[in-house]
Amino acid sequence: MAEFDFGGDTLDLESPEDRALLRFVLSQALFGEATGVYCGKSLYAAHNLEAARFYLRQARQELAHLELFAEIFRALDMTPQPAHWVIKLLSAHNNYYPLKVFMEHAVGEGMVLDIFRDVLVKTLPDDHPRMAEIKKKLAVVCREEEEHVAWGEKETKRLVAASPWLRHPFYGLLELQLMVAPMVTRALGKRAATHKVLRHLPRFVDHVRARVWAQGQELGFVPRVRPALPYRVFAMTWGVFLFIRSQFSRSTSTLEKTYITELGFPS
Numbered sequence: 001m002a003e004f005d006f007g008g009d010t011l012d013l014e015s016p017e018d019r020a021l022l023r024f025v026l027s028q029a030l031f032g033e034a035t036g037v038y039c040g041k042s043l044y045a046a047h048n049l050e051a052a053r054f055y056l057r058q059a060r061q062e063l064a065h066l067e068l069f070a071e072i073f074r075a076l077d078m079t080p081q082p083a084h085w086v087i088k089l090l091s092a093h094n095n096y097y098p099l100k101v102f103m104e105h106a107v108g109e110g111m112v113l114d115i116f117r118d119v120l121v122k123t124l125p126d127d128h129p130r131m132a133e134i135k136k137k138l139a140v141v142c143r144e145e146e147e148h149v150a151w152g153e154k155e156t157k158r159l160v161a162a163s164p165w166l167r168h169p170f171y172g173l174l175e176l177q178l179m180v181a182p183m184v185t186r187a188l189g190k191r192a193a194t195h196k197v198l199r200h201l202p203r204f205v206d207h208v209r210a211r212v213w214a215q216g217q218e219l220g221f222v223p224r225v226r227p228a229l230p231y232r233v234f235a236m237t238w239g240v241f242l243f244i245r246s247q248f249s250r251s252t253s254t255l256e257k258t259y260i261t262e263l264g265f266p267s
């Protein structure tokens, strides 16, 4: 899918309003990276050596991202503020593996990547003296987030193929996530209509929704044509039940039972 275009409109880092806006966005990113470090918790539940390798690598990368964002704050002479409650809710760790790879990695980190790559990188003005080094840091973060999304997509595809019933709750949860997305623009109110960068936001939300929809089709649980309302309600209800159920799921370890075959020895 084509990248989103802000038409060259960038934030003004001399304006207090734009600095407050950027501080808000960066503060959410910093919190997200801090919770990202706890993906290390998934190491305990890793079902094979490949998953263990991935989570070890991801935890290291998220810790590095946390520090990179701290350096970006310092380069811009800003201090972080606490995260918004929605971000706190969305970044909560999920112990149920199918929902973790689908909601956190494929869709969640996919949207994070949209914001880092399409919003932050494109709307930060190049005329700031530290911008070249800031964008270099963001490029590193984006490259690694792409790896996390790719893992989520690969695992989601595998799980949907192995348990086709997952298509229903996954589809329902995707519908719900896409319903919530436009609320972000509504929350910004009237300011969004006139601000040089924010006025692009409704179009950006549509862009993200279209991309996530296409991603769901590629992953095998979004039908070619949007289903009628009764199926959507059925799928959303199942999705909500699965999500609630996932909140009570406990991690179970497998590697201490499978390590001999995982290492290629006969069992």
Ligand SMILES: [Fe+2]
Residues within 6 Å of the ligand: 033, 036, 061, 062, 065, 141, 145
């Ligand atoms: Fe990250």
Ligand SMILES: [Fe+2]
Residues within 6 Å of the ligand: 036, 062, 109, 144, 145, 148
């Ligand atoms: Fe990540």
